[in-house]
Amino acid sequence: xxxxxxxxxxxxxxxxxxxxxxxxxxxxxxxxxxxxxxxxxxxxxxxxxxxxxxxxxxxxxxxxxxxxxxxxxxxxxxxxxxxxxxxxxxxxxxxxxxxxxxxxxxxxxxxxxxxxxxxxxxxxxxxxxxxxxxxxxxxxxxxxxxxxxxxxxxxxxxxxxxxxxxxxxxxxxxxxxxxxxxxxxxxxxxxxxxxxxxxxxxxxxxxxxxxxxxxxxxxxxxxxxxxxxxxxxxxxxxxxxxxxxxxxxxxxxxxxxxxxxxxxxxxxxxxxxxxxxxxxxxxxxxxxxxxxxxxxxxxxxxxxxxxxxxxxxxxxxxxxxxxxxxxxxxxxxxxxxxxxxxxxxxxxxxxxxxxxxxxxxxxxxxxxxxxxxxxxxxxxxxxxxxxxxxxxxxxxxxxxxxxxxxxxxxxxxxxxxxxxxxxxxxxxxxxxxxxxxxxxxxxxxxxxx
Numbered sequence: 001x002x003x004x005x006x007x008x009x010x011x012x013x014x015x016x017x018x019x020x021x022x023x024x025x026x027x028x029x030x031x032x033x034x035x036x037x038x039x040x041x042x043x044x045x046x047x048x049x050x051x052x053x054x055x056x057x058x059x060x061x062x063x064x065x066x067x068x069x070x071x072x073x074x075x076x077x078x079x080x081x082x083x084x085x086x087x088x089x090x091x092x093x094x095x096x097x098x099x100x101x102x103x104x105x106x107x108x109x110x111x112x113x114x115x116x117x118x119x120x121x122x123x124x125x126x127x128x129x130x131x132x133x134x135x136x137x138x139x140x141x142x143x144x145x146x147x148x149x150x151x152x153x154x155x156x157x158x159x160x161x162x163x164x165x166x167x168x169x170x171x172x173x174x175x176x177x178x179x180x181x182x183x184x185x186x187x188x189x190x191x192x193x194x195x196x197x198x199x200x201x202x203x204x205x206x207x208x209x210x211x212x213x214x215x216x217x218x219x220x221x222x223x224x225x226x227x228x229x230x231x232x233x234x235x236x237x238x239x240x241x242x243x244x245x246x247x248x249x250x251x252x253x254x255x256x257x258x259x260x261x262x263x264x265x266x267x268x269x270x271x272x273x274x275x276x277x278x279x280x281x282x283x284x285x286x287x288x289x290x291x292x293x294x295x296x297x298x299x300x301x302x303x304x305x306x307x308x309x310x311x312x313x314x315x316x317x318x319x320x321x322x323x324x325x326x327x328x329x330x331x332x333x334x335x336x337x338x339x340x341x342x343x344x345x346x347x348x349x350x351x352x353x354x355x356x357x358x359x360x361x362x363x364x365x366x367x368x369x370x371x372x373x374x375x376x377x378x379x380x381x382x383x384x385x386x387x388x389x390x391x392x393x394x395x396x397x398x399x400x401x402x403x404x405x406x407x408x409x410x411x412x413x414x415x416x417x418x419x420x421x422x423x424x425x426x427x428x429x430x431x432x433x434x435x436x437x438x439x440x441x442x443x444x445x446x447x448x449x
Contacts, residue, residue: 012185013128014138017121018145020080023087023175024114025149026156028057028279028403031107032286033157033297034165041165042100047220050411053283054404055104058212059111060118061400062205065253068119068393072192072386076123081183083116088176094169106169122392124186126380133323136377140319143373144312152308154286158301192386195251203242204253208401211235215408219415254394255387262446263382264391267375269438270331271395272402274368277342277431280406281364284427285357288420293354303354307361314369327374327381328446334371335439338364339432346428350421360428 031038035049071079090113094106125142129135160167214231221228246252258264282304289300321330341363348356376395383391414423 009185010128010134010138012182013124014141016080016179016182016186017124017138018141019175019179020084020117020121021142021145022149022152023172024060024118025146026153027110027114027172028053028060029149029153029282030157030168030171031056032283033154033290033301034161034168035286036290037161037165037297038100038103042097042103046411046415047216048100048104050216050407051104052100052107053279053407054212054216055107056111056114057279057400057404057407058209059108060114061111061397061404062208063112063115063201064119064393064397064400065204065390066196066201067115068390069194069196069253070116071120071123071393072390073194073196075188075191076120076127077183077186077188080117080120080124081180083113083120084176084179087113087117088173088180091169091172091176095166097166118396119393122376122380122396123388126385126388126392128186135380136322136373137319139373139376139380140315140322143318143369143376144315146372152304154282154304155301155308158298158304161297161301197245197249197251197253199249200242200245200253203238203245207235207238207242208404209235210238212404212408215405215412219412253390254397255390258383258387258391258394261382263378264394266331266438266442266446267378267382267395268398269441270335270371270375271399273434273438274338274371274402275399276402276406276409277338277427277434278364278368278406279403280410281361281424281427281431283407284410284414284420284424285361287414288424289354289357292420295354303358304361306358307365310362311365311369314366315373318370318373321370322374322377327378328442330374331371331378331442332439334367334369334374335435335442337367337370339367339435339439341367342428342432342435346425346432350425352421352424357424364431 031052035052038052039049067079067083087110090106090109093109094103097103097106121142125135125138129138156171157168160171210231212235214228214235217225217228217231243256246254246256259268285303286300289295289303290297318330318334321333341360344363345352345356345360376392379391379395380388410423410427413426414420417423417426
């Protein structure tokens with residue numbers, strides 16, 4: 001192996017991981033702006049549109065822990081490349097979807113692919129960058145990919161939807177090909193002989209899917225409907241059984257001992273609440289801009305342009321802040337900025353101007369961009385290197401579960417409140433309060449090692 005090839009390997013692994021992080025984050029939100037157009041073409045009410053989003057996030061969330069175990073057992077590189085290939089194939093399927101049911105199926109396949117690539121991408125960064133300073137910078141790039149995608153996704157959706165809504169899925173294919181082209185320059189990953197927790201995986205998949213289905217059906221058929229109650233009860237029961245099983249099986253997919261680590265407690269709460277807020281906010285924002293303000297898809301996408309640039313800058317700056325001041329300072333700063341952004345939007349009198357939404361998204365995105373790589377770094381530093389894959393999967397599972405539940409919860413709120421303006425204001429207030437809770441927990445109960 002030449003020295004040039006060897007020196008390029010960490011760069012290739014970091015670049016591939018950052019692109020994958022961008023893809024996984026973008027595909028959650030790029031579809032939001034296109035939903036009204038897709039519904040007009042293929043049909044579907046609010047509940048069906050929620051499933052186009054949550055079909056992706058649910059499978060993404062429910063399979064992340066299994067994917068983390070697969071990454072540890074078969075090697076992060078192999079799992080990562082299989083996920084990238086599946087992502088490209090599923091994107092092509094969605095591009096040519098002929099019905100809403102087919103589109104939801106394709107979105108579920110995309111969720112499976114994202115579950116494979118995301119924990120493996122973090123493991124690749126960990127393997128390729130053993131130096132802590134270099135790893136912090138690589139994680140900042142990885143975080144920049146995911147966080148900027150959250151802002152770029154709606155923008156690209158707005159740009160591509162007027163051409164045809166299918167392009168919001170077709171655009172994934174070149175990115176997948178780029179990842180696969182980097183494969184020869186990524187070093188082989190170690191394999192670890194671990195067992196799979198099939199009982200836990202089955203219970204988690206059933207519990208999360210049925211619970212979110214129940215939440216969505218609250219807005220569709222009502223909380224008191226027998227079908228809604230059955231879904232909620234079965235979902236909760238399955239999740240309770242999942243937690244019980246994790247204390248009894250020989251090889252748990254979610255080792256409960258990791259929850260006793262304060263750094264993991266902070267990171268998991270941050271991951272869940274940040275994405276709960278962000279996905280819910282973007283879902284309601286795009287509905288508000290198009291259905292209440294009657295903006296076109298392109299104009300609605302432009303509202304997210306400032307936050308896209310601010311988020312990218314925040315992630316790149318976040319790596320320097322972590323290196324100079326540590327993860328605790330970065331997390332405190334990022335959460336505080338996000339709270340200010342949500343309160344700024346909430347306290348603005350109705351009707352909420354478009355520029356306020358754009359400014360608030362930018363402030364929140366900047367804070368999230370500083371917080372995300374710091375929280376990811378806390379996960380990797382808090383556990384034994386042998387558990388990096390499963391710990392990364394837990395972190396990303398909590399993020400995606402938060403996103404799926406955020407879309408479901410705020411979608412239900414939108415169906416019961418008198419207007420989307422009221423729904424948006426409720427999102428802003430709830431988000432500020434939840435982040436304030438995490439900030440207090442982080443300041444009072446965790447000290448960086």
